[in-house]
Amino acid sequence: MTHRMLGRTMAAAAVAVSLGGVGVAGQAGRWSPPRLADGQPDMQGHWTSDAVGGAHSIEDGRDPDADVIQGRVGERNPLIIVAPPDNRIPYRPEMAARRQQLLRDIFTPTAPAHVDPHVRAMLDGVPRNGYVPGGMQILQAPGTVLILYESNHAHRAIPLDGRPHAPQPLKLYMGDSRGRWEGNTLVVDVTNFNEDTWLDSHGSIHSDALHVVERWTLAGPDRIDYEATLDDPKAFTRPWKIAFPINRRPQKVYEIWEDSRLEGERAVDPILEVGRKDKAAGITGIHEHRREQR
Amino acid sequence: MTRALVVAAAFLTLAAPLAAGQPMPRTSDGRPDLSGIWQAINTAGTNILPHHAEPDMPAGLGVVDGNEIPYTPAAAAQQRENYANRAKLDPVNKCWLPGVPRATYMGFPFQIVQTPNQVTVLYEYAHAVRNIFMNSPHPKGPIEWWMGDSRGRWEGDTFVVDVVHFNDQTWFDKAGNHHSEALHVVERYTPIDRDHLNYEVTIEDPRVFTRSWKMSMPLYRRVDRNMQILEYECAGFDEAFRDGPAGPR
Numbered sequence: 001m002t003h004r005m006l007g008r009t010m011a012a013a014a015v016a017v018s019l020g021g022v023g024v025a026g027q028a029g030r031w032s033p034p035r036l037a038d039g040q041p042d043m044q045g046h047w048t049s050d051a052v053g054g055a056h057s058i059e060d061g062r063d064p065d066a067d068v069i070q071g072r073v074g075e076r077n078p079l080i081i082v083a084p085p086d087n088r089i090p091y092r093p094e095m096a097a098r099r100q101q102l103l104r105d106i107f108t109p110t111a112p113a114h115v116d117p118h119v120r121a122m123l124d125g126v127p128r129n130g131y132v133p134g135g136m137q138i139l140q141a142p143g144t145v146l147i148l149y150e151s152n153h154a155h156r157a158i159p160l161d162g163r164p165h166a167p168q169p170l171k172l173y174m175g176d177s178r179g180r181w182e183g184n185t186l187v188v189d190v191t192n193f194n195e196d197t198w199l200d201s202h203g204s205i206h207s208d209a210l211h212v213v214e215r216w217t218l219a220g221p222d223r224i225d226y227e228a229t230l231d232d233p234k235a236f237t238r239p240w241k242i243a244f245p246i247n248r249r250p251q252k253v254y255e256i257w258e259d260s261r262l263e264g265e266r267a268v269d270p271i272l273e274v275g276r277k278d279k280a281a282g283i284t285g286i287h288e289h290r291r292e293q294r
Numbered sequence: 295m296t297r298a299l300v301v302a303a304a305f306l307t308l309a310a311p312l313a314a315g316q317p318m319p320r321t322s323d324g325r326p327d328l329s330g331i332w333q334a335i336n337t338a339g340t341n342i343l344p345h346h347a348e349p350d351m352p353a354g355l356g357v358v359d360g361n362e363i364p365y366t367p368a369a370a371a372q373q374r375e376n377y378a379n380r381a382k383l384d385p386v387n388k389c390w391l392p393g394v395p396r397a398t399y400m401g402f403p404f405q406i407v408q409t410p411n412q413v414t415v416l417y418e419y420a421h422a423v424r425n426i427f428m429n430s431p432h433p434k435g436p437i438e439w440w441m442g443d444s445r446g447r448w449e450g451d452t453f454v455v456d457v458v459h460f461n462d463q464t465w466f467d468k469a470g471n472h473h474s475e476a477l478h479v480v481e482r483y484t485p486i487d488r489d490h491l492n493y494e495v496t497i498e499d500p501r502v503f504t505r506s507w508k509m510s511m512p513l514y515r516r517v518d519r520n521m522q523i524l525e526y527e528c529a530g531f532d533e534a535f536r537d538g539p540a541g542p543r
Contacts, residue, residue, distance in 0.1 A: 037322055044409075122529055123421065137425075139414060141329055141407050146414060153423045155416045157405055163520050172525050174421075196530065256425060258439040262529050263390045263463075 033184055033218045038142040040160070041184050041218055046254045048135035049226070051244035054080040055118070055132040057289075058200040058242065059087055064289050080131065082227075083241040089204060090237045102203035106287040109275035112268060116201045120268055121152060121261035123173035125197030126190050126212055127228040127242065129154050135249060137256055145179055145186060152261045158188055165191050171208055173197055186216040199230075202287070207234035222248035315487030318451075321408065326451050326485045329408045331516040331523065334399035334493070341469035342509055351468075357399070359508040363471060369502040376470025383470070385463055389528035391422050391440035393464025394457050394479050395495045395509070403516050405523045413446055413453070418523045426455050435459055438475055453483040474501040489515035 033041040053061035061077040081087040091099060105114035118124055124132050134150035147156040158179040166176045168191075176192035190212040198204055210232045217225040224246040231239040318326040337345070337354030343363065344356035365373060376383055386392055392400060402418040413426040426444040433443060438461035446455045457479040465472050478498040483491050494510040497503065 120529070123525075123527060139407060139409055139412065141409060144329075144407060146407050146416075148414065148423065148425070152421075154421055155414075155423050157407065157416055157523060159522065166520075166522065166524075170524070173527055173530075174525065176522075255427060258391075258441060260391055260440050262420075263440060 031184075031218075031220055033221075036140055036142075040140055040145075040181060041186075042140065043138050043145070043186065043216065043218055043224065044140050046135055046137050046249040046251070046256075047224060047246045048249055049131055049244050049246045051078070051080050051131040052133050053077055054242070054244070055128065055200060057202040058204050059089060059202070060289065078244070080242040080244045081240065082243045084238075089199075090240055092235060092237055095205065095207070095235045099203055099205055100286070102205065103287045104284065106203055107285040108279045108283060109272055110279055112272070114275065115268055115271055116203075117196065117198055118201065119265075119271070121265045123152065123154050123197065124149075125173055125193065125199075126156070126175050126177070127214065127230075128197065128199055129174070130226065130228075130246070131244065134259065148256060150256050150259055153256075153259055158186075165189075168192065175210070175212065184218040186214075188212075188214040188216070190214065205235065206230070206232050209234040216246075219245075315489055318485035318488050321410070323410055325408075325448055326453070327408055328406045328413070328453060328483060328485070328491070331403050331405045331521050332491065332513045333403045333516055334401070334511055334513055336399060336511055338399040338509070338511060339396070339401050339467060342467045342471055343469070345469070357509040357511045359510065362507075364504045364507055366502060366504055369472070373470050373472060376465065376472055380468055380470050384465060384468055386465070386468070389420055389531070390463070392417075392419060393440055393460065393466075394424070394442050394444070395481060395493075396464060396466055397422050397424075397441070398481075398493060398513070399511060402526060403521075403523060416523055419526050420528060421525065432456070432458055438462075440464060442477075442479065449482075451485055455479075455481040455483075457481065472502065473497070473499045476501045483513075486512065489517060 033043070036042050056063045056066070058081060059079070061079050062072070067073050067075070079087045081089070084090060102114070109115050112120060118132060123129070129149045129151065130136070132151045136150060137148040139146040139148065143160050145158040145160065147158065149155065154174065156174055156177050158177040160179045160181070162180070163178065165178060170176070170192055171194035172192050173194060173196065175190040177188050177190045179186055179188045193206070193208055193210040195206065195208045199206065210230065213229045215227040219225045225243070226246050227241060227243040229239050229241045230236070318328070321327045336357060337352055338357045340351045340354060342357050344361055345354055347353040381387065397404070397417050397419065400419055404418065405416045407414045407416070411428050413428065415424045415426065417423065422441060424441050424444050426446040428446045430445055432445055437443065437459040439459050440461060440463065442457040443459040444455050444457045446453060448454070460473070460475055460477040462473065462475040476499050480496040482494040484494070486492055491513040492510065493513045494508060496506055496508050498506040
């Protein structure tokens with residue numbers, strides 16, 4: 001089944017016709033997930049998204065140079081930004097300028113802050129951890145939803161007890177998550193971010209005022225429809241939205257095994273060495289890709 | 295006196311000497327429910343053996359049974375060398391994963407989330423995590439993981455975790471107490487009351503120790519209001535120390 005990022009409603013309508021309405025996104029009540037003893041819809045299991053193009057560029061998708069190497073030229077390249085319709089992050093002017101500078105720094109990196117935090121084995125943050133390669137396990141216990149990401153063994157324990165967010169001065173890479181169930185949708189409100197995470201490898205940035213609202217909708221036994229709205233009055237002119245499907249892993253038995261990224265990190269020093277040499281030789285530029293058709 | 299009162303009185307008499315606190319809650323399948331946020335309160339992270347104070351490090355009585363680690367002579371020499379160069383050699387000073395059991399008593403809180411088939415432990419330190427799979431065999435090695443491979447089972451009310459497949463890179467403490475990749479750890483988490491666990495660890499490693507040995511300590515529930523696991527992302531500290539401020543923000 002293909003799932004279009006854009007024209008979502010049309011895609012959902014088409015699915016409704018072909019499957020007789022079973023497992024249709026956003027049609028709460030048509031499919032009833034099993035419930036756990038504490039009443040939570042059962043979202044447990046191992047899940048992956050095919051939105052990993054977003055990890056390269058949230059605005060442009062997969063790396064066209066990598067597509068050449070991997071023989072994927074011309075393949076569908078779904079973008080995960082669904083609003084605004086131009087798939088562009090609505091940066092405030094000062095943030096757009098900062099991001100342009102970062103793209104220049106990515107071209108000739110001379111400090112760790114110029115290298116993708118994912119490459120530096122730092123935590124990816126929310127929502128990026130959901131679309132980097134490697135899936136996730138969801139575990140539920142009374143009052144808690146646990147998201148265990150395979151990449152970099154990141155974890156989120158999301159309380160459902162209605163407690164307030166942590167005090168604002170506290171800043172976290174993964175943010176501070178509070179969850180509640182609305183029917184078959186887990187709504188997670190995430191605040192208290194630091195400004196050290198990127199939204200992709202292209203230096204898409206945010207400030208410490210980032211506020212993410214995630215909606216994890218159980219759309220069928222093997223699919224979650226994921227949406228996240230990103231609001232950040234210091235960085236963006238208006239809220240914007242990403243969406244992609246998350247599918248249950250086909251394996252009957254799956255265990256997340258250790259992904260010790262920092263311990264094996266050997267990439268950053270050579271990247272900085274090259275960047276510093278280039279810069280010293282007067283080489284400058286900007287990191288960008290030209291894609292014939294998006 | 296009514297029958298109910300007699301029963302109640304008998305119960306009080308029996309229960310009172312056992313424990314002052316409330317009993318550990320139980321899950322729907324009847325097991326003690328260890329879910330919650332726990333922390334060791336001792337100085338084992340500095341040195342699992344008895345030790346005097348150092349700057350910013352309080353003295354401690356140690357947590358090793360018999361106050362002695364049965365190193366082979368070569369392993370004892372290695373420990374002395376580790377100790378002498380601990381600032382440089384301690385893997386935790388590089389923000390690497392701390393291994394087991396060190397993650398338990400480094401002084402950071404950790405959260406246990408218990409489900410029937412998998413018990414997951416989230417550590418605040420370096421977002422370390424352990425997925426403890428219940429009643430299933432270790433995968434076939436050789437595998438070398440920082441946190442090992444953990445398989446759990448219940449023995450009565452004691453949660454027993456068998457851990458193998460370690461690398462030889464982690465230490466037991468800041469004092470350079472060490473092991474090889476042949477390390478075999480058995481952890482036993484036994485409820486004392488609602489807010490206290492007894493944590494007992496058996497260590498086996500024929501390449502480094504002449505016999506198995508044990509450590510034990512209580513674990514305390516963090517009962518603070520709205521307690522939650524936060525982040526100790528020392529990888530970020532390390533970058534800041536190494537390269538100075540990251541430039542204009």
